[in-house]
Amino acid sequence: MCSLPESPISMELIATVIDLFIHLDKYLGVIIQSLGGWTYFIFFMVIFCETGLVVTPFLPGDSLLFGLGTFAAIGFLQIEWLLILLSIAAVGGNTLNYAIGEYVGPKVFHKENARFLNKEYLDRTHRFYEKHGGKTIVIARFIPIIRTFAPFVAGIGKMNYSRFVLYNVLGSVVWVSIFTVGGYYFGNIPAVKANFTMVIFAIIIISVLPIIIESLRHRNRMAKNNGVKRE
Numbered sequence: 001m002c003s004l005p006e007s008p009i010s011m012e013l014i015a016t017v018i019d020l021f022i023h024l025d026k027y028l029g030v031i032i033q034s035l036g037g038w039t040y041f042i043f044f045m046v047i048f049c050e051t052g053l054v055v056t057p058f059l060p061g062d063s064l065l066f067g068l069g070t071f072a073a074i075g076f077l078q079i080e081w082l083l084i085l086l087s088i089a090a091v092g093g094n095t096l097n098y099a100i101g102e103y104v105g106p107k108v109f110h111k112e113n114a115r116f117l118n119k120e121y122l123d124r125t126h127r128f129y130e131k132h133g134g135k136t137i138v139i140a141r142f143i144p145i146i147r148t149f150a151p152f153v154a155g156i157g158k159m160n161y162s163r164f165v166l167y168n169v170l171g172s173v174v175w176v177s178i179f180t181v182g183g184y185y186f187g188n189i190p191a192v193k194a195n196f197t198m199v200i201f202a203i204i205i206i207s208v209l210p211i212i213i214e215s216l217r218h219r220n221r222m223a224k225n226n227g228v229k230r231e
Contacts, residue, residue, distance in 0.1 A: 028064075028068065028071055029076075032076050032077065033076075039077065040077075040082075040085055043064065043068060043086065045089070047064070047065075047086050047090055047176075048089040048090075048092055048093040048096075049093065050093065050148065051089070051093030051094050051148060051172075052092065052093030052094065053093075053096075054097065054149065054152050057144070061144060062179050065175075065176060065179035065180045066182055066183035066199075066203060067187070068183065069082070069179065069180040069181060069182060069183025069184035069187055070183040070188060071187075072183070072184050073183070073185070073187055074188060079180070079181075082180050083176060083180060083181075086176045086180065087172050087173050087177075090172035090175060091168055091169055091173075094137070094151040097152045098151045098154055098159075098168075099155060100152060101153060101154065101157075102155035102156070104156065105158065129157040129158075129159035130159065133154055133157075133159040133160075133163060133164065134166070134167040135167075136150055136154070137164065137168055138167050138170060138171035140171075141171040141172065151168070
């Protein structure tokens with residue numbers, strides 16, 4: 001019985017992504033020195049795609065903003081331009097993601113009695129985003145992967161567009177500002193600079209911590225409910 005060989009492209013992609021995260025400061029230095037003014041456009045597109053395309057949640061977000069702020073502090077980039085352009089990229093990415101979700105939703109949930117994708121689930125999603133959509137859009141900004149899917153789901157659930165725009169802009173500006181300014185003021189502290197990789201890992205871990213905590217809480221609730229049912 002033969003097994004299919006592992007895809008060399010996928011393995012290389014995974015290895016590249018891991019190496020990018022581990023040596024982010026080195027990659028940023030090479031890109032900035034090589035591309036000059038085009039650097040702003042490249043990282044604008046990275047943030048835009050990370051927030052705007054459901055298929056690219058693996059792109060760096062928090063760590064990239066922190067790293068760019070660090071390079072701005074030593075004069076390689078302008079902090080003002082970073083804040084403006086990356087905020088626009090984040091807002092634009094979420095807006096595109098919402099539009100895709102809004103377009104896809106009715107087509108995916110078109111069957112009234114489909115087992116997994118029926119209209120009832122679409123209606124529930126709509127009600128959830130009408131009630132909790134604002135804080136979901138803002139909080140999701142600080143959680144990797146979730147921030148890529150939140151605006152997509154908001155579009156599927158047809159969250160009120162005016163409310164979406166308000167919280168999208170608010171969340172985007174706050175997210176970009178916190179991590180970029182954080183890198184600007186703390187990235188070049190000797191202890192941080194000497195352990196830059198560890199700092200990046202710490203940022204990633206702190207970012208995904210809410211997912212882990214909520215997952216554990218969900219498991220505990222399920223275990224308690226199962227225990228009650230058995231009794």
